[in-house]
Amino acid sequence: MPRYLGILLVLIGLAARAVEQPLDDAVKVTATSAGHAWHYAAEDVTLDGKTYLSYAYLKDDQGERARGWISFDVTGWGRFTATVGVSDAWKNHRGALVIEVDGEQKHEITKRSGEKPHDVELSLAGAKTLTVRFEPSILLAAPTMIRAEQVNPKDGAAMVWVPAGEFVMGSTDADKDAGSAEQPQRRVYLDGYWIYKYEVTVAQYRAFCAATMRALPNFPLGRSWAGKRGWADPALQGHPIVNVTWHDATAYAAWAGAHLPTEAQWEKAARGADGRIYPWGNAWDGAKCANSSNSSSKDISTWPAGSFPAGVSWCGAHDMAGNVWEWCADWYQSEYYQTAPARNPAGPAMGDCRVLRGGSWDNGEKYCRGADRNNYIPDYWYGSVGFRCLSFSPGP
Numbered sequence: 457m458p459r460y461l462g463i464l465l466v467l468i469g470l471a472a473r474a475v476e477q478p479l480d481d482a483v484k485v486t487a488t489s490a491g492h493a494w495h496y497a498a499e500d501v502t503l504d505g506k507t508y509l510s511y512a513y514l515k516d517d518q519g520e521r522a523r524g525w526i527s528f529d530v531t532g533w534g535r536f537t538a539t540v541g542v543s544d545a546w547k548n549h550r551g552a553l554v555i556e557v558d559g560e561q562k563h564e565i566t567k568r569s570g571e572k573p574h575d576v577e578l579s580l581a582g583a584k585t586l587t588v589r590f591e592p593s594i595l596l597a598a599p600t601m602i603r604a605e606q607v608n609p610k611d612g613a614a615m616v617w618v619p620a621g622e623f624v625m626g627s628t629d630a631d632k633d634a635g636s637a638e639q640p641q642r643r644v645y646l647d648g649y650w651i652y653k654y655e656v657t658v659a660q661y662r663a664f665c666a667a668t669m670r671a672l673p674n675f676p677l678g679r680s681w682a683g684k685r686g687w688a689d690p691a692l693q694g695h696p697i698v699n700v701t702w703h704d705a706t707a708y709a710a711w712a713g714a715h716l717p718t719e720a721q722w723e724k725a726a727r728g729a730d731g732r733i734y735p736w737g738n739a740w741d742g743a744k745c746a747n748s749s750n751s752s753s754k755d756i757s758t759w760p761a762g763s764f765p766a767g768v769s770w771c772g773a774h775d776m777a778g779n780v781w782e783w784c785a786d787w788y789q790s791e792y793y794q795t796a797p798a799r800n801p802a803g804p805a806m807g808d809c810r811v812l813r814g815g816s817w818d819n820g821e822k823y824c825r826g827a828d829r830n831n832y833i834p835d836y837w838y839g840s841v842g843f844r845c846l847s848f849s850p851g852p
């Protein structure tokens with residue numbers, strides 16, 4: 457039986473701080489949730505001969521898929537402290553709570569799972585209505601995960617399986633470092649695919665050039681390449697290839713019987729179904745990828761592919777954050793998400809630049825986010841730019 461992991465729990469504990477005056481018995485409490493059919497139920501409690509509201513439940517029509525509740529301390533009405541949090545038990549989910557008293561918005565609080573609860577002051581003295589609007593950003597059941605792996609026989613590259621289904625693409629205003637090009641956040645459905653477990657390596661790219669009589673990219677200078685004897689140097693074979701244009705990357709993919717990922721395919725492989733910010737979760741950790749803090753600032757550039765196993769993504773793809781930027785198939789358009797299709801988006805029909813994703817050894821947390829969108833003209837190349845491929849060969 458598939459187990460829904462996407463259970464969002466938002467708990468507001470309203471704890472009485474001081475008794476001022478009793479809230480009118482007729483106070484009307486309403487609770488709604490955008491996009492979901494939520495049921496509201498109240499349970500009355502009598503205290504000293506007077507009836508107060510004790511609990512209000514918010515529960516959606518899919519039972520255990522999502523649930524929240526509001527509890528009131530019945531020892532008095534007046535000024536309250538509301539504690540808002542999303543349970544740690546349900547990873548990578550988020551909810552926004554809007555609290556209105558007599559039609560006036562008092563608080564809007566957005567919390568992700570794992571974040572510390574947040575206390576707000578709320579006065580209900582003399583109030584007639586309390587409205588709590590619960591807006592789960594996007595609730596998704598995590599896909600049944602089959603960690604599957606196979607090798608592309610053409611270039612020997614390991615590939616990991618990304619199952620068909622929806623994921624959360626893009627960012628909201630509430631996300632730190634989010635740019636407007638990442639908005640609006642939306643659900644996107646993708647067919648299943650295999651994505652390369654690692655960025656394409658120097659050894660793989662050399663084999664492609666040898667087989668197709670193609671010139672190797674310019675050899676970069678300095679940093680991890682210093683003292684090396686060109687692309688054939690044994691110490692570089694497991695590093696990602698760099699200095700490749702979008703055309704180089706596309707030609708490699710065609711030779712390998714593969715494709716470049718669309719940016720949607722790239723982002724799903726990096727973030728999973730649930731909109732996590734980094735491949736490993738929602739909190740930045742510079743020790744989990746090749747980034748400026750452990751690389752360029754120490755005169756290091758690329759690392760051998762897969763050097764940061766703690767930063768592996770949900771589907772088993774390595775270096776989705778950092779090491780090298782990765783060319784994607786799509787043309788770049790900053791407003792694309794506003795009109796993009798919800799199924800298998802393939803990018804705008806035309807443009808000037810192609811999308812790059814994931815940040816590099818020369819970037820920090822902002823650009824290593826799975827939702828970040830970079831772009832360059834397709835002829836651009838640099839020592840921080842590489843790629844990985846994708847295959848539609850049959851799934852596991």
Ligand SMILES: [Ca+2]
Pocket residue numbers: 655775776777778779780781782813814815
């Ligand atoms: Ca990368």
